[in-house]
Amino acid sequence: MTDSPAIETRELTRRFGSRTALQSLALCVPQGCIYGFLGPNGAGKTTTIRLLLGLLRPHQGSIFLYGEPFTWERRDLLRDVGALVETPSLYPHLTGRENLDLTRRILGLPIARVAESLELTGLCADAGRVVRTYSLGMRQRLGLALAWLGKPRLLILDEPANGLDPAGTREWRALLRQLAKEHQVTVFLSSHLLSEVEHVADHIGVINRGQLVFQGEIGNLRGCQPPLIVRVDRPHEAAHLLRAGGWRVVEDSNHALSVQAASETDAALVNRALVMGGIHVCELCRQEDTLEDLFLRLVAQADAGGAI
Amino acid sequence: MSSFFRVLTAEGLKLRRTLAFRLAVLAPLFIVILQFTIELVRGDEESGAPPGTNPLMGFAQGILTFWTIVLLPFCAALIAALLAALEHQGENWKHLLALPVPRTCIFAAKWIAAVGLLSLSSAVLVAAYCLAAGILQAVKPGWSAASWPLPTIIQRAFLGLCATSLLLSIQMWISLRWRSFIPGLAVGVVSLVVNIIILPAGMFAANLFPWCLPAIAMAPHSPHRVLGVAWGLLGGVALGMIACWDLSHQEHQ
Ligand SMILES: Nc1ncnc2c1ncn2[C@@H]1O[C@H](COP(=O)(O)OP(=O)(O)OP(=O)(O)O)[C@@H](O)[C@H]1O
Numbered sequence: 406m407t408d409s410p411a412i413e414t415r416e417l418t419r420r421f422g423s424r425t426a427l428q429s430l431a432l433c434v435p436q437g438c439i440y441g442f443l444g445p446n447g448a449g450k451t452t453t454i455r456l457l458l459g460l461l462r463p464h465q466g467s468i469f470l471y472g473e474p475f476t477w478e479r480r481d482l483l484r485d486v487g488a489l490v491e492t493p494s495l496y497p498h499l500t501g502r503e504n505l506d507l508t509r510r511i512l513g514l515p516i517a518r519v520a521e522s523l524e525l526t527g528l529c530a531d532a533g534r535v536v537r538t539y540s541l542g543m544r545q546r547l548g549l550a551l552a553w554l555g556k557p558r559l560l561i562l563d564e565p566a567n568g569l570d571p572a573g574t575r576e577w578r579a580l581l582r583q584l585a586k587e588h589q590v591t592v593f594l595s596s597h598l599l600s601e602v603e604h605v606a607d608h609i610g611v612i613n614r615g616q617l618v619f620q621g622e623i624g625n626l627r628g629c630q631p632p633l634i635v636r637v638d639r640p641h642e643a644a645h646l647l648r649a650g651g652w653r654v655v656e657d658s659n660h661a662l663s664v665q666a667a668s669e670t671d672a673a674l675v676n677r678a679l680v681m682g683g684i685h686v687c688e689l690c691r692q693e694d695t696l697e698d699l700f701l702r703l704v705a706q707a708d709a710g711g712a713i
Numbered sequence: 714m715s716s717f718f719r720v721l722t723a724e725g726l727k728l729r730r731t732l733a734f735r736l737a738v739l740a741p742l743f744i745v746i747l748q749f750t751i752e753l754v755r756g757d758e759e760s761g762a763p764p765g766t767n768p769l770m771g772f773a774q775g776i777l778t779f780w781t782i783v784l785l786p787f788c789a790a791l792i793a794a795l796l797a798a799l800e801h802q803g804e805n806w807k808h809l810l811a812l813p814v815p816r817t818c819i820f821a822a823k824w825i826a827a828v829g830l831l832s833l834s835s836a837v838l839v840a841a842y843c844l845a846a847g848i849l850q851a852v853k854p855g856w857s858a859a860s861w862p863l864p865t866i867i868q869r870a871f872l873g874l875c876a877t878s879l880l881l882s883i884q885m886w887i888s889l890r891w892r893s894f895i896p897g898l899a900v901g902v903v904s905l906v907v908n909i910i911i912l913p914a915g916m917f918a919a920n921l922f923p924w925c926l927p928a929i930a931m932a933p934h935s936p937h938r939v940l941g942v943a944w945g946l947l948g949g950v951a952l953g954m955i956a957c958w959d960l961s962h963q964e965h966q
Pocket residue numbers: 421425426444445446447448449450451452453597966
């Protein structure tokens with residue numbers, strides 16, 4: 406069981422009335438990774454997470470947590486799971502420390518866990534204040550402290566950086582990386598913002614209209630290298646020359662060519678061919694294809710009924 | 714069982730600084746202070762009680778009547794709504810119900826918290842009565858020889874509390890099932906009005922209507938007192954168990 410994925414779902418389907426929120430979802434979240442679960446609004450991210458936490462029942466399919474089938478009756482499996490779903494669940498009339506103490510009591514944990522969680526999330530100084538007076542960022546951090554209280558092996562976070570400013574988001578990322586690295590926690594992180602996930606996640610799942618359109622390591626998603634942009638003095642001649650050498654070339658405006666050249670060596674070869682042909686190369690660079698572009702492409706493909 | 718006690722201690726901590734807790738203390742104080750003021754300002758001859766009756770018992774009767782007919786059912790409705798709102802407001806169910814403890818424990822602990830608050834109210838009522846009665850005895854010349862009916866009062870307050878179980882279970886079920894506090898309060902207020910109408914009419918149906926049961930249980934000469942207490946208590950426990958089962962099988966959407 407040690408190699409089993411932290412989360413695995415098979416044929417997971419959930420409907421709300423006649424609307425299908427999730428359709429045959431097959432997630433596989435390896436242990437120890439940070440898994441970015443991406444999708445536009447209404448894609449089914451929160452529904453998936455509610456199913457993973459046993460807050461909803463699936464209409465079809467099954468869920469496995471660390472290889473064990475998770476059902477409505479098997480709540481004990483949630484001992485390994487800490488969660489933050491959408492906004493943190495807090496009691497505004499209690500202090501930060503009391504909020505943590507509540508969950509600590511329910512889980513039967515030693516009192517020291519409260520201080521550890523507060524320290525990790527940097528809330529020690531404000532722990533004695535009632536949560537009503539907390540800022541949004543502090544509440545999110547307290548939500549993470551709450552999820553982290555039982556030192557779970559798996560953290561499920563639904564849009565945790567919602568409403569945070571750029572500095573707060575960066576802080577979050579650092580915190581998640583620290584957890585994953587120091588405590589070998591598997592993090593399942595949902596978001597509709599690619600920028601939020603692309604810097605922390607090593608695995609990605611992309612969901613659209615309840616269906617998974619991509620799943621794999623983040624490198625694979627970026628696997629198809631963007632083309633090489635070559636700016637030269639005589640683009641027509643250069644294009645001719647390269648095509649003759651077997652390269653696929655598209656002529657752009659502004660004296661630029663875009664050349665399909667996957668590796669670094671290919672880039673050097675293109676450069677040499679041009680120089681040898683007497684063409685002046687002014688610039689040679691790769692056009693950075695952001696995850697955003699890739700994401701939109703995947704979603705468009707899925708909408709058009711195409712597979713990836 | 715240990716999970717249940719762990720959830721229960723958490724439930725206790727949750728009550729700190731809550732309106733529900735303040736209400737449980739202030740509601741009985743309000744009725745005692747009101748009755749105390751009335752007794753204080755009126756002369757002995759105005760009390761209306763037949764000569765020879767124990768004025769301390771009359772004082773208690775005034776408090777208990779208003780308490781059982783109006784305040785106790787109303788407090789039960791408010792406490793149920795406030796306790797449920799603690800979870801509904803912050804969407805806390807999604808956290809609570811995703812914890813590795815049986816869901817029935819979570820709901821059962823809520824019930825016990827509500828029962829605890831109503832018990833606290835009853836205890837405050839008896840304590841405040843003692844204090845007020847002591848003061849009245851000291852300041853009113855006609856009252857100094859009156860004997861203290863304390864056991865009777867404690868017994869009646871306790872029986873009234875037991876008989877409240879059924880209406881409390883109904884209120885808790887409604888309040889926990891619906892996010893809005895309106896259904897719970899609406900049922901509470903409408904039932905209270907029905908209670909006030911059918912109780913003095915002396916209909917037998919009043920013995921079965923949950924909101925009439927506290928008054929029936931506390932009335933000294935009611936022929937159906939035992940029935941009222943038994944129906945209120947056992948019905949409340951049974952309904953509470955059914956409600957906990959139902960709530961723990963609900964999805965949290
Ligand atoms: N309780 C519910 N009742 C009816 N429909 C629901 C319910 N919850 C979710 N849905 C529907 O299921 C679909 C998926 O919703 P979900 O909340 O999972 O999306 P999401 O990916 O989390 O979106 P967002 O990024 O906006 O949070 C939506 O079409 C939504 O309308």
